[in-house]
Amino acid sequence: MKYVLVTGGVVSGLGKGVTASSVGVVLKACGLRVTSIKIDPYLNTDAGTMSPFEHGEVFVLDDGGEVDLDLGNYERFLDVRLTRDNNITTGKIYQSVLEKERKGDYLGKTVQVVPHITDAIKDWIESVSAIPVDGKVGPADVCVIELGGTVGDIESMPFIEALRQLFFSTGPDNFCLIHVSLVPVLGVVGEQKTKPTQHSVRELRALGLTPHFLACRSAQPLLENTKQKLSQFCHVSAANILNIHDVPNIWHVPLLLRNQNAHEAILKQLALLRVAIPPNLQEWTNRAETFDNLTSSVKIAMVGKYVGLTDSYLSVVKALLHACIACLLKPSIEWIAASDLEDESAKLTPEVHTKAWETLRNAACVLIPGGFGDRGVKGMILAAKYARENKVPYLGICLGMQISVIEISRSVLGWKGANSTEFDEHAPNPVVIFMPEGSRTHMGSTMRLGSRRTLLQSSDCITAKLYHNPEYVDERHRHRYEVNPEVVEHLEKTGLRFVGKDESGQRMEILELASHPFYVGVQFHPEYKSRPGKPSALFLGLILAATGQLEAYVKTHQNGSI
Numbered sequence: 237m238k239y240v241l242v243t244g245g246v247v248s249g250l251g252k253g254v255t256a257s258s259v260g261v262v263l264k265a266c267g268l269r270v271t272s273i274k275i276d277p278y279l280n281t282d283a284g285t286m287s288p289f290e291h292g293e294v295f296v297l298d299d300g301g302e303v304d305l306d307l308g309n310y311e312r313f314l315d316v317r318l319t320r321d322n323n324i325t326t327g328k329i330y331q332s333v334l335e336k337e338r339k340g341d342y343l344g345k346t347v348q349v350v351p352h353i354t355d356a357i358k359d360w361i362e363s364v365s366a367i368p369v370d371g372k373v374g375p376a377d378v379c380v381i382e383l384g385g386t387v388g389d390i391e392s393m394p395f396i397e398a399l400r401q402l403f404f405s406t407g408p409d410n411f412c413l414i415h416v417s418l419v420p421v422l423g424v425v426g427e428q429k430t431k432p433t434q435h436s437v438r439e440l441r442a443l444g445l446t447p448h449f450l451a452c453r454s455a456q457p458l459l460e461n462t463k464q465k466l467s468q469f470c471h472v473s474a475a476n477i478l479n480i481h482d483v484p485n486i487w488h489v490p491l492l493l494r495n496q497n498a499h500e501a502i503l504k505q506l507a508l509l510r511v512a513i514p515p516n517l518q519e520w521t522n523r524a525e526t527f528d529n530l531t532s533s534v535k536i537a538m539v540g541k542y543v544g545l546t547d548s549y550l551s552v553v554k555a556l557l558h559a560c561i562a563c564l565l566k567p568s569i570e571w572i573a574a575s576d577l578e579d580e581s582a583k584l585t586p587e588v589h590t591k592a593w594e595t596l597r598n599a600a601c602v603l604i605p606g607g608f609g610d611r612g613v614k615g616m617i618l619a620a621k622y623a624r625e626n627k628v629p630y631l632g633i634c635l636g637m638q639i640s641v642i643e644i645s646r647s648v649l650g651w652k653g654a655n656s657t658e659f660d661e662h663a664p665n666p667v668v669i670f671m672p673e674g675s676r677t678h679m680g681s682t683m684r685l686g687s688r689r690t691l692l693q694s695s696d697c698i699t700a701k702l703y704h705n706p707e708y709v710d711e712r713h714r715h716r717y718e719v720n721p722e723v724v725e726h727l728e729k730t731g732l733r734f735v736g737k738d739e740s741g742q743r744m745e746i747l748e749l750a751s752h753p754f755y756v757g758v759q760f761h762p763e764y765k766s767r768p769g770k771p772s773a774l775f776l777g778l779i780l781a782a783t784g785q786l787e788a789y790v791k792t793h794q795n796g797s798i
């Protein structure tokens with residue numbers, strides 16, 4: 237196995253994840269098979285319990301792993317399916333070491349950070365990098381490892397030490413270290429400053445790791461003399477100083493690396509030049525340029541709870557982007573805090589309330605993404621009602637589907653007490669209920685997580701047509717509550733159709749409203765499997781419907797062609 241380690245210095249938020257995935261893209265374009273590992277030095281065992289407000293969205297994998305959103309970047313960029321073990325956290329490592337200690341596996345020895353924690357990290361990396369993630373057999377050629385955080389952080393020390401040892405044991409031909417850093421421009425003189433990079437490289441070297449490459453983030457392209465200075469003071473040859481300056485969209489980053497011949501230098505470092513082919517990045521070039529030249533856009537109202545931090549819905553945003561670009565449109569996402577639509581907000585903050593409704597009414601479609609807890613639920617119900625009554629294209633994801641069911645039960649069936657037991661345990665009409673897959677009394681985790689099968693009930697529905705008429709779809713889930721099977725019959729009398737169910741027929745997976753141009757609710761999260769060149773069927777449907785192209789699309793593609 238050959239490793240490319242990507243570390244970061246100076247400040248966080250430099251786009252280390254995008255840099256690392258772009259390196260992967262370029263290597264893949266050279267004909268190599270690539271996998272990736274993200275190391276998060278925090279103590280949480282996984283991202284499942286972390287607030288999207290603070291940490292951005294929780295990304296969900298096929299195997300049900302709740303992981304850092306950077307893994308989503310890798311899946312989208314490299315078009316791979318990662319496993320939960322591809323995300324290493326301090327919590328997971330300590331948990332595995334402590335379990336072994338309790339079992340007595342250390343034979344009475346003192347258990348220490350070095351060597352026990354560091355050995356566990358190395359073993360984990362070695363075994364996970366061998367798991368194929370691209371659907372082929374056998375391990376990949378290269379594993380890109382991204383070390384989260386900034387070099388010098390106390391919590392990343394054991395990882396740095398383990399990686400240093402890994403480097404030493406695999407040998408120089410099998411290891412390539414890329415250090416991502418910042419070259420800021422200061423003040424009136426406008427000089428590109430190399431000092432922060434010098435300091436962070438010094439810090440890295442003090443820990444025993446010498447970078448082979450610098451990937452310098454900057455606003456403008458690096459000047460020649462800045463490169464020379466960096467080379468001299470950081471002990472990295474000028475040819476290995478890569479520059480990732482600001483670009484109009486992230487799909488340019490692999491192209492930027494290719495244009496600087498980064499692939500050749502990396503392949504040389506890994507002794508892979510002979511097996512690689514010249515990189516083919518035509519698809520990336522087309523996409524990056526197409527996007528830059530788009531002139532029309534489509535307004536999408538996103539009615540959610542965490543609208544302050546757009547990373548909270550990163551995969552939804554990306555899926556909208558993929559769908560829009562397939563329709564040659566730029567997404568114009570209008571964020572609406574669900575609570576601003578509520579009647580209480582009309583009293584307390586009338587201007588905010590008016591503005592929120594204005595934004596909703598001006599949008600071409602409405603999307604209610606997933607979420608937990610009852611904040612903003614009233615506002616979401618109002619948004620779903622607005623979309624239903626005014627025939628505005630609507631996509632409800634997970635919580636968004638449950639909201640539809642509550643809304644229709646209240647407004648159409650007249651069940652005033654309709655609610656989810658998540659929001660009111662004693663709801664008079666529990667239309668959305670807790671339906672654990674395992675035992676109800678079982679103490680452990682009760683979330684329905686990861687890939688589950690949905691059987692399409694009929695080929696005569698919009699969803700089936702958009703997915704090109706398969707018997708089933710496998711999409712990723714992350715929820716506890718579901719439509720109460722006992723009320724399905726009543727709901728279907730209102731014109732609601734449950735066109736997708738699980739294999740038992742008890743779990744409602746997809747709903748559609750017959751008398752509406754596009755009103756779809758899904759219990760799963762289609763956003764997680766959307767890819768730049770392969771937009772998710774339902775997101776595509778939403779955008780097509782919003783721009784009046786759905787019918788024509790369905791007609792042209794009814795034979796299953798793309």
Ligand code: GLN
Nearest residue numbers: 606607634635715716717
């Ligand atoms: N809170 C809801 C549930 O647990 C919806 C979850 C979600 O939208 N991801 O079922």
